Amino acid sequence: MQLLLDLDSEVPIYQQIRDRVVEAIADGALEPGDSLPSTRQCAVDLAINFHTVNKAYDLLRREGFIRVNRRSGAVVHPDVRGATAGPGAGPDWERRLRTLLAEAVVRGVPDEEVAGCVRATLDGFAAGGGDRG
Template identity: 55%
Template sequence: MELDLGGEQPLYQQIRDQVVLAIATGALREGDHLPPIRELAAEFGIHFHTVNKAYDLLRQEGFIRLSRKSGAVVHTSRSEADTEVWQHKLRLVLAEAVAKGVARAQVEAAYRAVLAEFEHGSSEDAPSQSGRDA
């Protein structure tokens, strides 16, 4: 995991995004443990509340489970509400591309390339579910 300590994106969001990317690529799988909050904070020299905020956000979004006994564990639950959330986010990203004048072919090529990055890692163990194909 790499953080841009001087970047514009909040550190908790960077941590959240890095974990989601690791899950998508298969670097993190269901049941894997994330580093303890204080350990990760010490590793990057940041306040433990920053890591705690990232982990709490990941928990709220259904990417991890948190418990005092086992810590933070990858748990990729899927629900209809989750589908609506990511479709809303996708709509906003596509709206930004359209508003910036990005050509449809370029948008399609970009999303196909990104999906291709994730196919290997996330599809090996994932059961096939209708409606998941883009």
């Protein structure tokens, strides 16, 4: 698994890691049961502090995307496409979506363009190659 991060972004690195893993699950690059690199290995690969990776993995675990244990390490939750999300997961993603849509409105992006982008992204995930651009 290769994670592309923007170290100059205002988005915290742990959040970027979390987001890239969720996107990889959505587009099929990571399947239920697939292993993720250890926090230390991921940190070495990305040249960042392992505590940052640990924070991202903990967030993914709390949200039900991965399972972490001493024997197998971090793996994509076997029921990731099922109802594994913890309490409040629905309102949280809806809140984040609302913020993104608000940004589009403030920037003057036409509704049709937003809807088209959403449809293309969902179609991309369904086809196993979600548009990350």
